[in-house]
Amino acid sequence: MHPLLSLSVFGLLLPTALMHVVDSPLDCIPRRSVPSNSNNALLFWEEGVFNYSAMLLREDLDLLVVGAREAVFALDLRNISKKITSVEWKASPKQVGDCRRKGKDAETECKNYIRILHEMMDGKMYVCGTNAFDPACKKMSYVDGNLTLMEPEDDGKGKCPFDPFQRHASIMIKNDLYSATSMNFLGSEPVLMLSPHVNPQSGPIRTEIKSSWLYDPNFVSMASMPDSEKGNNDDKVYLFFSETAVEFDYYSKLGVSRVARVCKGDEGGRRTLQKKWTSFLKASLDCPVPGSQLPYIIQDSYRWCDPSLHWKECVFYATFTSQSHTSEISAVCAYHMSDISKQFSEGKYKTPAPVETSYIKWVTFSGEVPQPRPGACINREATNSEIKTTLDLPDKTLQFIRDKPLMDQAIEPIGGRPLLTHKGAAFTQIIVKQVQALDGEKYKVMFIGTDQGKLLKALHNEEMFIIEEVQLFTPPQKIKNLKFSNKMGQIYVGSDISVVQIPPANCERSSTCFDCVLSRDPYCGWDKVERKCVSISSSQSVLIQDMKGNASHCPDAGPVVEPLTRNIRPGRILKLRCPSPSNLAKLIWKRNGIPLPHSPEDGLLILDNSDDNNNNNNSGSYSCLSVEKSKAGEYETVVVNYEVGISLENTAVTQAQCSGQSHSGLIVAVVVLVVCLVLLLTWRVVKRHINLPCDRTKEKGEEPQQTRDLESSDASEPLAAEKPNNHTNTGDGPCISTVNGIEPPCFPVASLKRVYFEIKFFIF
Template identity: 95%
Template sequence: MHPLLSLSVFGLLLPQALMRVVDSPLNCIPRRSVPSNSNNALLFWEEGVFNYSAMLLREDLDLLVVGAREAMFALDLRNISKKITSVEWKASPKQVRDCKRKGKDAETECKNYIRILHEMVDGKMYVCGTNAFDPACKKMSYADGNLALMEPEDDGKGKCPFDPFQRHASIMIKNDLYSATSMNFLGSEPVLMLSPYVNPLSGPIRTEIKTSWLYDPNFVSMASMPDSEKDDNDDKVYLFFSETAVEFNCYSKLGVSRVARVCKGDEGGQRTLQKKWTSFLKASLDCPVPGSQLPYIIQDSYRWCDPSLHWKECVFYATFTSQSHTSEISAVCAYRMSDISKQFSEGKYKTPASVETSYITWVTFSGEVPEPRPGACINREATNSEIKTTLDLPDKTLQFIREKPLMDQAIEPIGGRPLLTHKGAAFTQIIVKQVQALDGEKYNVMFIGTDQGKLLKALHNEEMFIIEEVQLFTPPQKIKILKFSNKMGQIYVGSDISVVQISPANCERSSTCFDCVLSRDPYCGWDKVEGKCVSVSSSQSVLIQDMKGNASHCPDAGPVVEPLTRNIKPGRILKLRCPSPSNLAKLIWKRNGIPLPHSPEDGLLILDDSDNNNNNSGKYSCLSVEKSKAGEYETIVVNYEVIISLENGGVTQAQSSGESHSGLIVAIVVLAVCLVLLLTWRVVKRHINLPCDRTKEKGEEPQQTRDLEAKDASVPLAAETPNKHTNAGDAPCQRGPTRKE
């Protein structure tokens, strides 16, 4: 590679990555962390079934239809733990054998993973599965409380992925299926394809198999936009994905995020681009996370539109993760539909160019752009110029779009920076809902899934604020799909192991008025009459709520926190726990009303050292201090009454220093006496051997006594002339006959 080219890559990326570092909301911390045993969620799973990654809301039937491995389930939309019915769809034995012969794993890959679930115009459902690396599609009906698969079976190539672990995207519009996946077993032919339902004989429309169109893509999601009020041919389908960049020359592959679009009225070209898209254009999506030198990679997107505004005011929210292994930061960026549309309709194109006859680089196209504009839909203006369909487009326009589908400028996010950055678990899925708070304003609340099975609830109100993070799956599992039912007001989450239903409003988690208001949750408010945090939609009372965290309207007197009694023995350590109601709060400990110099977050340690006259008994209070833009608020979390207790369990005050020393002295004296007695006994035992031979007559004098008398009479004699009976007298007593060896 030419050194100037590699430098140009980082010259383009670095300024975007480092801009607006000061104002970026780096590492936004959730205010509250909720464990899985307190998430108030409903759960569905079935033994032996995995990969609940396809969902279809059938609000007309009050059903949540879930596609998993080799099965589809119809669950009660009100309570998904109630299964209404299910139907199996397994790969045939022949398909499994063929899959195994091709080197795939029989237990994981050679199964039928349901990947596509869409509702059709007549109320039936269109289902596609990987089918042991032989994708197939069927219609499915629901009647009399039962799901039933219908024949015939359609070929699923280009509609559903072969590989169950390969990412894909699809959308159905008036029974026409738009899909982004791979066309072959190896996954080396990525396509964006239209499979027409009304006129299937016309054949599918698809992308060219060229790296300039799609280069090792990971498809994320698709969305339909009207783009016109009167002409359906001008409506468009948008595809979000990531791929290897062709415009940068690097030593290793560099990933970039993209958005592409095609026109619904596209029929392909007459000679050039036959049965291929004539309207396929793509542009880069920039999500500039400060400090990152590499582009962030899109993981999911969600289209949010205000029904009272023009379609150009719609916003796409997208989750991004780093492609660097050294970064754990994820981000959310938002893009205006008007900015995306303007880039495709007015922006410049990139074109490949040779450098020093050896390298191909992509530069801004500065030549003449043909008419009609390459990639434009056939709208009313085009039909007035005798171009009725894409089949009438001139070859010059078609050849241009075939060679130059990439736009020159990247699409910048709203505000030029991420709405949210968070360090930790990687973001996967996102949905956005608008909620009207008690102040009359409307707020967008984001629900973000992570690869660790957590659901983040975040509010965008001048600044980003994560209300809470809830652990949904234990052990942690990647969240693969999120759905929101407007009818039920519930969130549905899918993972490899189960499906979870959870309410967006769990106001009962706040036990005090301060906690309720400081959470800044537009779903919740404090009911002064009931004395609890309640859902705004279900209450008729006057509630306290403030989206800036102003808790000054809360009653001054909070709930009385009864003290908890704790005993500590002399010389022991006692740990006082204080569960913080907020990750943003600071804990302060007080003893008898006086603040302690050090207030640890994980609990207060108390050591009773009575020898130093340090009596730690008394009243301890743990207080939570939390700041918001409106002020600083202090609440009592827990009170303790600490009492010093004796070793035998009786309750008393700390012992005096003198009593403690007296006890120690007594113990030492007793120990010394015991040692003296033990030594005395050992000395006596050494010099006096008691007789134990009871077979001798009473009149007989023991030999040992005679020896002692002789020894006492003449010690020198005993020393010079050894007594011949000494050995016999000194021999140990025998309790039985001695055995001869």
């Protein structure tokens, strides 16, 4: 690679990555961490069914429709643990066989994974599945409490992915399906395609198969924008995705985040770009995380619009993760719809330019832009120029857009920096809701899913504040889908193993006024009469709430904490626990009202080394306090109180009991040892491993064959060839010698050694 081109990459990337470092948001820490056993969630799953990743809210039917592997479920929207009905959709044996012969795994890949669920205008649903790498689609009805898959079956190529683990995106607008997926078995032909329903004979409209259009993309999401003026047909569909950058020359593939746009009224060109998009444009999305030298990669997006405002005031929120394996930081960036629209309608284009006849470098196009503007929808201006449809566009405009679909400038986020950065589990999904607090102001609350099965709840005010993180799945599972029902006020979360329903707030987790107010949750407030944290939507009382964390209006720190009694024995260690109500709080320990230096966070250890005659011990009153700061001040709350005493009588009794038990245990051990020794010796005698008093006759009969041979070969030799000493041999080694002519019982030394070691082994 040319060194100048390599330097140009860093020249483009580094300024973007290092901008706004000084005033960038710090890593946000969730104020509260909620384990899975305390999340108050409702759960649905069925044995042998996996991949609950497609979800459709049918609020008109009070249903949550869930697409999984080989099945579609209709769940009660109020309580998803109640299954209303379900229908199976399995791949045929022939399709499974073909899939296996093509090298795919029969147990994981050659199944029918439901990936697309959309509502149609007549109330029916459109369902697509991978179908053992042979994608297919069907209509589905819900009548009299039953789901029914209808025939005929549609070809799903270009609508649904072949690979169940490949990312895709789709949206249905007036029964027209816009889909972004792969067209072939290998996944090497990515497309953004319109499958018309009203006029199917016109055929689909799709992208050109060129790397300058789509280059190894990962599709994320799609959104429709009704941004046309009255009487015009220039509504648009936006596609968010990531792909390999064509504009950077790099040592390896470099990923970039994109947003693309097509016009709903696009019919393709007449001669150039026949049945292809004439309005396809794409631009880079920048989410400059401080300290990162590589672009961050988009994972999900959510369109938020205020119905009372113009469509240009809509905002897209998107989650991003690092493409560097050394970074664990995720981010959320927001983009004004007006900035995105302006880039496509007024921005400059990039164009490929050869360098030294060997390289293609993308540079800013500085030539004349043809009219009508390439990529523009057929608006009022085009209509006045006798261009009624895209079929009337001149070839010059179409050739330009075919070669140069990439915009020159990246779209910057609101404020030029991420709204939120967080180190830890990678962000996956996001939804954003607007909540009106008690002060009359409206606040944005983000619900962010992670790849570790956690749901983060963050407040977007003057600064980002993560209210809590809730563990939804155990073991941790990647969150693949998030839905919010405005009718039920509930959040629905899909993963590979199950579906979870959880309310957007659980105010009862805050036990004190300080804890309730410092959580800065617009859903919750402190009821002074009931003395508990409650949902503001379900209470008629006057509540205390402050989005800046001003808890000065709280009447006190909360209910009186009754002390817990603990006793410590002399010479022992006692640990006092103190569960922190907040990850942002600092714990302080006090003894008899006096702060203890170096207060530990994980519990206070008390070592008592006093004796009965020493009154200077560690007994007394201990208090653990939580100290938490906000912009409005510092607040102190008593978490737990302890009364610690010295247990002398119990200790003496215990020591006496232990002493008596020790002597008794020693006696028992000695008796058991003696019995074991006797039994072992008896066993050895029975097995004849130890002989009885020496039987000379038997021993002679058991002499080695070599000795008997010598005697027979030299019978005339006197018996003076006896052993030079009076030892007796049994074959196990030398015996104990005679004493004063008296021969003792024969206990071979080797056998005695063996017994000794066996007894020693048995004991120890």
